[in-house]
Amino acid sequence: MKILVMVKRVSDPNVMIRVSADNSSVDLNNVKMAINPFCEIAVEEAVRLKEAGIATEVVALSIGGTQSQEQIRTALAMGADRGILIESEGPLESLTVAKLTQKIIEEEQPGLVILGKQSTDTDNSQTGQMLASLMGWAQGTFASKLEISGEKINLTREVDSGLQTLSLSMPAVVTCDLRLNEPRFASLPNIMKAKRKPLDVKAAGDLGVDLTPRIKTLMVETPNERQGGTVLGSVAELVEKLKTEKGVI
Amino acid sequence: MRESMEFDVVIVGAGPAGLSTACRLMQQAQQAERDMSVCVVEKGSEVGAHIFSGAVLEPRALTELFPDWEDRGAPLNTPVIGDEIYLFQDAERAKRIPNSFVPKSMHNEGNYVISLGNLTRWLAEQAEGLGVEIFPGFAAAEILYHENGAVKGIATGDMGVSADGSQKGSYMEGMELHAKYTVFSEGCRGHLGKQLLAKYALDDGVDVQHYGIGIKELWDIDPAKHKPGLVVHGAGWPLDKDTNGGSFLYHGENNQVVVGLVVDLSYSNPYLGPFDEFQRMKQHPVFKNTLEGGKRVSYGARAMTKGGLNALPKMCFPGGLLVGCDAGTLNFAKIKGTHTAMKSGMVAAETIFAALQTDDEGGKELNAFTEALNASWLYDELHRSRNFGPAMHKFGTFWGGAFNYVDQNWFKGKLPFTLHDNTPDYAQLKEASECTPIEYPKPDGKISFDKLSSVFLSNTNHEEDQPCHLTLKDESVPVKRNWGLFSGPEARFCPAGVYEFVEDPEKHDMRLQINAQNCLHCKTCDIKDPSQNITWVVPEGTGGPNYPNM
Ligand SMILES: Cc1cc2nc3c(=O)[nH]c(=O)nc-3n(C[C@H](O)[C@H](O)[C@H](O)COP(=O)(O)OP(=O)(O)OC[C@H]3O[C@@H](n4cnc5c(N)ncnc54)[C@H](O)[C@@H]3O)c2cc1C
Ligand SMILES: Cc1cc2nc3c(=O)[nH]c(=O)nc-3n(C[C@H](O)[C@H](O)[C@H](O)COP(=O)(O)OP(=O)(O)OC[C@H]3O[C@@H](n4cnc5c(N)ncnc54)[C@H](O)[C@@H]3O)c2cc1C
Ligand code: SF4
Numbered sequence: 001m002k003i004l005v006m007v008k009r010v011s012d013p014n015v016m017i018r019v020s021a022d023n024s025s026v027d028l029n030n031v032k033m034a035i036n037p038f039c040e041i042a043v044e045e046a047v048r049l050k051e052a053g054i055a056t057e058v059v060a061l062s063i064g065g066t067q068s069q070e071q072i073r074t075a076l077a078m079g080a081d082r083g084i085l086i087e088s089e090g091p092l093e094s095l096t097v098a099k100l101t102q103k104i105i106e107e108e109q110p111g112l113v114i115l116g117k118q119s120t121d122t123d124n125s126q127t128g129q130m131l132a133s134l135m136g137w138a139q140g141t142f143a144s145k146l147e148i149s150g151e152k153i154n155l156t157r158e159v160d161s162g163l164q165t166l167s168l169s170m171p172a173v174v175t176c177d178l179r180l181n182e183p184r185f186a187s188l189p190n191i192m193k194a195k196r197k198p199l200d201v202k203a204a205g206d207l208g209v210d211l212t213p214r215i216k217t218l219m220v221e222t223p224n225e226r227q228g229g230t231v232l233g234s235v236a237e238l239v240e241k242l243k244t245e246k247g248v249i
Numbered sequence: 250m251r252e253s254m255e256f257d258v259v260i261v262g263a264g265p266a267g268l269s270t271a272c273r274l275m276q277q278a279q280q281a282e283r284d285m286s287v288c289v290v291e292k293g294s295e296v297g298a299h300i301f302s303g304a305v306l307e308p309r310a311l312t313e314l315f316p317d318w319e320d321r322g323a324p325l326n327t328p329v330i331g332d333e334i335y336l337f338q339d340a341e342r343a344k345r346i347p348n349s350f351v352p353k354s355m356h357n358e359g360n361y362v363i364s365l366g367n368l369t370r371w372l373a374e375q376a377e378g379l380g381v382e383i384f385p386g387f388a389a390a391e392i393l394y395h396e397n398g399a400v401k402g403i404a405t406g407d408m409g410v411s412a413d414g415s416q417k418g419s420y421m422e423g424m425e426l427h428a429k430y431t432v433f434s435e436g437c438r439g440h441l442g443k444q445l446l447a448k449y450a451l452d453d454g455v456d457v458q459h460y461g462i463g464i465k466e467l468w469d470i471d472p473a474k475h476k477p478g479l480v481v482h483g484a485g486w487p488l489d490k491d492t493n494g495g496s497f498l499y500h501g502e503n504n505q506v507v508v509g510l511v512v513d514l515s516y517s518n519p520y521l522g523p524f525d526e527f528q529r530m531k532q533h534p535v536f537k538n539t540l541e542g543g544k545r546v547s548y549g550a551r552a553m554t555k556g557g558l559n560a561l562p563k564m565c566f567p568g569g570l571l572v573g574c575d576a577g578t579l580n581f582a583k584i585k586g587t588h589t590a591m592k593s594g595m596v597a598a599e600t601i602f603a604a605l606q607t608d609d610e611g612g613k614e615l616n617a618f619t620e621a622l623n624a625s626w627l628y629d630e631l632h633r634s635r636n637f638g639p640a641m642h643k644f645g646t647f648w649g650g651a652f653n654y655v656d657q658n659w660f661k662g663k664l665p666f667t668l669h670d671n672t673p674d675y676a677q678l679k680e681a682s683e684c685t686p687i688e689y690p691k692p693d694g695k696i697s698f699d700k701l702s703s704v705f706l707s708n709t710n711h712e713e714d715q716p717c718h719l720t721l722k723d724e725s726v727p728v729k730r731n732w733g734l735f736s737g738p739e740a741r742f743c744p745a746g747v748y749e750f751v752e753d754p755e756k757h758d759m760r761l762q763i764n765a766q767n768c769l770h771c772k773t774c775d776i777k778d779p780s781q782n783i784t785w786v787v788p789e790g791t792g793g794p795n796y797p798n799m
Contacts, residue, residue: 016708032298185419189424
C-alpha cells in the first residue's frame with residue numbers, strides 16, 4: 001500500500017509573528033518557517049507504517065511556494081521515499097489544497113492519505129475533511145492512535161467526552177492529533193540521503209483546478225494583549241470581587 | 250560505538266567565518282577540479298537563527314570572496330549615508346562630535362547597514378550551491394582526538410536525553426564527524442574553542458582576552474523618521490566613567506532601525522546590569538525621538554571578543570584551525586568583526602587547500618596559516634588598532650578617546666608602542682560592599698521594557714526536558730561566593746533572566762534557580778562569572794534563539 005502524506009510550510013510555532021503595517025496580512029518577512037507540527041506527526045506515522053511492513057511507499061506532498069521544498073526534504077529525511085511539490089506562490093485556501101491533492105491522488109492511487117489535523121498558521125482544520133468528501137472516502141480525524149489490519153483501520157480519536165474508536169475501510173483520509181506519536185529527529189546521514197531522493201515539481205496552474213480565491217481577507221489584527229492577573233488572598237475575597245466588581249454572582 | 254562520517258573538512262559554526270571558509274574551499278576545489286567534501290554544523294535551528302550583530306559591514310572580504318556579490322543578490326541593500334557621533338553627558342544632554350574630530354576608524358563611507366543574519370543565510374545558499382553540506386540543528390558538543398593528539402573531528406550532541414540523563418523515546422545518539430582538518434568558527438567564546446586554547450596552550454604569551462556584551466533591539470519606526478543608511482554612535486551616559494562601552498543606532502531597510510549598547514565586560518560594579526543600562530539609554534532624546542511611535546520587533550544579546558591583536562592566540566594546532574571571533578579577529582577600533590572573521594576564514598581555506606594538495610592525509614599543524622595571516626591585510630588592520638581597547642581601559646573613555654584620536658588620525662595606528670591590559674574581565678569585579686547599588690528606572694513599556702518581555706522577542710526556545718546546559722563546577726559557589734560577596738551579579742549580567750536568586754524557605758538562605766530555557770547563547774556568564782564556576786555547554790541542537798534579521 002502506498003501512503004500519501006501532506007506537509008505544509010508554516011511559520012515556526014516557536015516564533016513571534018506580526019501583523020503587516022497595513023493590516024492586510026501576517027508579515028512573514030524574515031520569519032523562520034518550518035514544517036507544520038501536525039504534519040510532522042503525519043510523516044512519522046506514515047514512516048512507522050512503512051517500517052512495520054504495512055506501507056510499501058511513502059510519498060510526501062506539499063502545495064506552496066518553491067521554498068516548500070525544504071519541508072518536503074524534512075519529510076524525506078525522516079524517511080519518506082519521494083516528494084511532490086505543487087508549486088503555487090499565491091495564498092491557498094483549504095478547498096483549493098484539497099482539490100489539487102485530489103488530482104495527485106488520482107495519479108498516485110494511494111491507499112491512505114495522512115494529514116495534520118490542522119495547520120498552525122491558519123487554524124482551519126478543513127483540508128482533510130474536504131479531501132475525504134471530494135474523494136468519497138472514509139475519514140478519521142484527530143487520530144491519537146492508528147491500527148491497520150488488512151483493509152481495515154482502527155482509529156482512536158480524542159473527543160470532548162473521552163476517546164472514540166472508529167473502524168474505517170480503505171482507501172481513507174486520516175488527520176493526526178498531537179498525541180498520535182512523537183516525531184523522530186532526522187539523522188545526519190538521512191538528511192544527506194534526503195537531498196538525493198526524487199522530488200517532482202508540478203505547476204498548480206497545470207492541474208485543471210480553479211485557483212481563484214473564494215475568501216477575501218478584510219483585515220488582520222493582533223489579539224488584545226492579556227491583562228495581568230492578580231493573586232487573591234482568600235476565597236472570601238474572590239466571592240466579594242465577583243459580586244461587587246464583576247457583578248456575576 | 251557511535252556512527253561516524255568522513256569529510257575532507259568539517260567546520261563548526263555557520264557564521265561569517267565558517268561559511269567563508271566553506272565557500273573558499275569549494276571555489277578552489279572547483280578551480281583545481283578536485284573532489285572535496287566539506288560539512289558545516291550549526292547549533293541554531295537554521296542558518297542565521299543564532300547570528301547576532303550590529304551591523305555595519307565593510308564589504309572588503311565579501312568582495313574578495315564573491316566579486317559579483319551584487320549580481321548574486323547579496324543582502325547589502327543600504328549603503329551608509331552618514332555618520333553621527335555623540336558624547337552623552339547625562340539623561341538629557343548630548344554633544345554631537347564634529348566629523349573632523351572623529352577617529353578615522355569610525356568613518357563608514359563605502360560600508361553598508363546590513364542584517365548579518367540575512368548575510369549568513371545568503372552565504373549558506375552560496376555555499377550549498379558550491380556543494381557544501383550544511384547541517385543546522387546540530388551542535389558540535391565534543392572534540393575528537395587522534396591518539397597522537399591531533400584533532401580528528403567533532404561529535405554532535407545526543408538528542409532526546411531527558412533532564413535526569415535518561416533516554417527519551419526520541420533518543421538519537423550523536424554522530425562522529427571525522428575530517429582531515431577541522432575548522433572551529435563558533436564565534437566569541439566558543440565552547441570548543443575554549444577547550445582548544447587550553448589543550449594546546451594557544452594563548453600562551455599573548456595578552457588576556459577581553460570581551461564586551463552587546464544588547465540590541467530591532468524596531469519598526471515611523472517612516473517619517475527613517476533615514477536609510479544613517480549610522481549613529483555614542484559614548485558616555487548611561488555608563489559611568491569607570492565603565493567603557495558605546496551605543497549605536499543604525500537605520501536599515503524597510504523602515505527598520507537597530508538600537509543597541511555594548512558594555513565592556515571589564516566593568517567593576519557588580520550592581521551594574523547591562524540590560525538595564527540599555528533600557529534606560531533608549532530614554533535619551535537622541536534615541537527616544539527616533540523610536541517613539543515605533544514598535545519593537547526583536548531583541549537579543551551576544552558577547553564580542555575585543556582584545557584584538559594583542560590577545561590573538563595562535564590559531565593553528567594539529568588537525569585544525571581556529572578562525573573568526575572564536576580566535577578573536579574583531580577590530581575593536583571599528584567595532585567590526587565580520588569582514589575580519591570572513592578574511593580569516595578565507596585564508597584558512599587557502600591554507601588547508603594548499604596543504605591537502607601536497608599531502609592528502611591531513612592532521613598536520615598548519616603553521617603556514619599564521620604566516621599567511623600575518624601577510625594579509627587582516628594583520629595590518631589589527632596591528633593599527635592594537636592600542637584602541639587597552640587605551641580605553643587604561644585612560645578611561647575621555648583620555649582614552651583622545652589617545653585613540655591621535656593614534657588613529659595622526660599616526661594611522663602606527664605609534665611605536667603597544668599598550669597592554671592583562672587583568673581578565675571576571676577579575677575586575679569588585680565586592681558588593683565596596684560599591685554603590687544602582688537604582689534603575691522602571692520600564693515604561695513603550696521605549697523601555699522588562700527582561701522577560703524582551704526575551705520573548707528573541708524567540709528563544711529549548712526543549713524543556715533536557716540536561717541543563719549551564720553547568721556549575723561547584724554547586725555551592727553561586728550562593729556562598731557570588732551571592733555572598735558580589736550580590737549575585739549573574740542575575741544582572743545575564744541579558745535573559747536565566748539566573749535568579751530566590752529565597753529557599755527550608756534553608757533560610759538563597760538558592761540559585763537556572764531558567765536555562767531562556768538562554769540566548771550570548772556566553773556572558775561563561776566570561777564574567779567572578780568565580781569562573783559557570784561553564785556554558787551546547788544544549789540539544791536547534792535550541793536557542795530564533796533571531797529574524799538580527
Ligand atoms: C503543539 C500545538 C498544540 C496545539 N493545541 C491546540 C489545541 O489543543 N486546541 C486548539 O484549538 N488549537 C491548538 N493548536 C493550534 C492549532 O493547531 C491550529 O489552530 C491549527 O493547527 C490550524 O489548522 P488549519 O485548519 O489551518 O489546517 P488545514 O489548513 O486544514 O490543514 C490541515 C492539514 O492539511 C494539510 N495541508 C494544508 N495545506 C497544505 C499545503 N499547502 N500543502 C500540503 N499539505 C497541506 C496538512 O497536512 C495540514 O496539517 C495547537 C498548535 C500546536 C503547534
Ligand atoms: C552587538 C554587536 C554589534 C556588532 N556590530 C558589528 C558591526 O557593526 N560590524 C561588524 O563587522 N561586526 C560587528 N559585530 C561583530 C560581528 O558580529 C562578529 O565579529 C562576527 O559575527 C564574527 O563572526 P564569526 O563567524 O566568527 O562568529 P559568529 O557570527 O558568532 O558565528 C558563529 C556561529 O557558530 C555557531 N556555533 C557556535 N558554537 C557552535 C557549536 N559548538 N556547534 C555548532 N554551531 C556552533 C553559532 O550558532 C553561530 O551561528 C558586532 C557584534 C555584536 C555582538
Ligand atoms: S545564561 Fe549565559 S549565555 Fe545564556 S543568556 Fe544568560 S549570560 Fe548569556
